Amino acid sequence: MAIAEELPIVKEEIFQERLLRFYSSIKSHRKKYDKEVLYQDSIAPHQSFLDPRKVKKRLDSIHERYLSYEEIIEQKYKLESFTNTYKPEKPQGFVSLDIYLKRYKSVDVALNWALTAGDVWLPSNRKIVLSKSISMPEGRKLASDGTATLVFDFEDDGEQRSLINILGSQDVVVKDLKITVQNSGRRYKSGIEIFNSKDITIEGVEFVGVSNTSAIIRINSSHSVKVSENLIHDSFSTMPLRQITGIEVDETRDDGVNSRNLKIKANLILGIMIDDSLFFNTELRKNGKALLYETDGINLCSTESKSFHSIENNLIVDVGEGIDSFASYGLYRDNHIERTFSYGMKFIHSSSHNKIVNNTIRYTGLSAIVISQGERWFTGNNLILNNSISFVNAFEINKFSEEIGLKQDIGAIKIEGFSQGNLILKNTVFSSVIDELYRADIVCSWGVNSEGSSNFAMYNIANEREFIAKQSNTNCLTIIEN
Numbered sequence: 001m002a003i004a005e006e007l008p009i010v011k012e013e014i015f016q017e018r019l020l021r022f023y024s025s026i027k028s029h030r031k032k033y034d035k036e037v038l039y040q041d042s043i044a045p046h047q048s049f050l051d052p053r054k055v056k057k058r059l060d061s062i063h064e065r066y067l068s069y070e071e072i073i074e075q076k077y078k079l080e081s082f083t084n085t086y087k088p089e090k091p092q093g094f095v096s097l098d099i100y101l102k103r104y105k106s107v108d109v110a111l112n113w114a115l116t117a118g119d120v121w122l123p124s125n126r127k128i129v130l131s132k133s134i135s136m137p138e139g140r141k142l143a144s145d146g147t148a149t150l151v152f153d154f155e156d157d158g159e160q161r162s163l164i165n166i167l168g169s170q171d172v173v174v175k176d177l178k179i180t181v182q183n184s185g186r187r188y189k190s191g192i193e194i195f196n197s198k199d200i201t202i203e204g205v206e207f208v209g210v211s212n213t214s215a216i217i218r219i220n221s222s223h224s225v226k227v228s229e230n231l232i233h234d235s236f237s238t239m240p241l242r243q244i245t246g247i248e249v250d251e252t253r254d255d256g257v258n259s260r261n262l263k264i265k266a267n268l269i270l271g272i273m274i275d276d277s278l279f280f281n282t283e284l285r286k287n288g289k290a291l292l293y294e295t296d297g298i299n300l301c302s303t304e305s306k307s308f309h310s311i312e313n314n315l316i317v318d319v320g321e322g323i324d325s326f327a328s329y330g331l332y333r334d335n336h337i338e339r340t341f342s343y344g345m346k347f348i349h350s351s352s353h354n355k356i357v358n359n360t361i362r363y364t365g366l367s368a369i370v371i372s373q374g375e376r377w378f379t380g381n382n383l384i385l386n387n388s389i390s391f392v393n394a395f396e397i398n399k400f401s402e403e404i405g406l407k408q409d410i411g412a413i414k415i416e417g418f419s420q421g422n423l424i425l426k427n428t429v430f431s432s433v434i435d436e437l438y439r440a441d442i443v444c445s446w447g448v449n450s451e452g453s454s455n456f457a458m459y460n461i462a463n464e465r466e467f468i469a470k471q472s473n474t475n476c477l478t479i480i481e482n
Contacts, residue, residue: 019229025206091143094120094141097122119141119143121144129153136172142175142177148178153182163191167193175201179208192216194220207230215247220259221258223259233269245272245295246272250301265310295319301327305328321342331354332355333359358386359388367410411442417446441462444473454476457479
């Protein structure tokens with residue numbers, strides 16, 4: 001058999017090994033977390049709207065069973081069918097960090113010299129405690145067999161630092177290791193920061209408890225970056241940050257340059273939450289320090305550009321919004337999004353000409369898929385095809401106070417703000433929680449007397465009832481055989 005034919009098989013074995021490793025880590029962490037934080041007779045020290053106790057109570061009321069992260073993974077990936085035979089080994093040409101740890105007393109110095117010398121292999125089943133950020137040199141790889149842990153223990157000196165920096169570089173790989181922080185009470189800039197770089201790979205990395213940061217993986221003004229098969233879980237912020245994101249793109253660009261051709265695939269983002277005391281704090285809200293539940297799984301801020309990003313097969317659970325995109329000409333396919341405080345997927349601020357295909361969205365507080373015209377940019381011409389949407393409006397957030405600002409029309413798919421030319425085709429809606437705010441399966445709202453290219457809805461289905469579509473303006477939506 002030719003090598004080219006063997007590669008997909010080997011790749012599948014690597015994914016299975018990573019997934020089983022992640023599953024085991026989540027299960028171990030969950031036992032500890034449940035014992036220390038959740039399910040106590042007294043009030044837990046940290047609370048979140050997406051706290052399992054609260055979500056379980058709400059799902060019980062609509063006769064749906066709360067699933068743990070382990071159960072969701074088991075269902076999505078069918079773990080019982082896995083036969084894991086792949087065992088990562090130190091590749092030829094890597095230097096072992098152990099050699100440098102014997103030469104230098106400082107772990108930070110040892111790792112820095114090791115990376116200067118070549119690609120670095122971290123020792124198995126070892127916690128490596130660092131007091132400084134890692135700066136990845138160009139062309140270097142940092143990897144392990146999946147059992148090494150980098151523990152960052154920075155002094156709380158008021159400086160915001162990223163744990164790993166990849167700045168103005170290319171051909172850098174960070175692969176198959178765990179990252180966590182020792183001082184969870186301090187603020188970090190990001191977990192991994194990629195800036196003005198190209199041909200970067202972040203793969204098989206587990207981020208656990210990396211909290212109090214605006215982005216766990218941050219990418220700015222870079223291209224041909226691959227972020228795949230990583231696990232981000234149990235990030236819980238107690239600081240009044242404007243936004244916390246699992247994978248963030250182009251929030252802070254280099255002279256306005258957008259990232260291009262990013263591959264964000266098969267990542268597991270499970271639990272990015274904020275403390276309820278911040279979310280419901282009226283004084284913080286007045287001062288602009290607490291807004292909506294802005295914890296995004298993936299946020300793409302590449303406005304006004306042909307970005308050509310691929311966002312595929314990601315699993316996102318327990319976040320404020322699943323995917324929030326400003327980018328255009330992208331592919332959003334086979335993502336599974338579950339338990340979002342507000343939206344499942346949102347396309348806004350010029351996010352146009354995207355293909356939004358075969359995604360599964362379950363249990364959203366507000367609409368599942370939103371296409372929205374921003375204040376400055378045209379948004380439209382998106383294809384919304386064959387998505388499965390269920391239990392929209394699941395968390396009764398319409399009962400919150402007016403100060404929270406969540407009173408709005410809700411639909412499984414929502415077109416608003418004069419977004420036009422979108423094709424909504426062959427989507428299926430199951431079991432939405434219908435109340436005074438759930439207006440329709442498709443809600444289309446333009447301003448009064450707006451004119452433009454209509455949005456088209458064709459062959460969409462609502463399970464066990466008639467499909468409902470409503471619009472505020474007769475030009476907004478053309479319906480064909482729903």
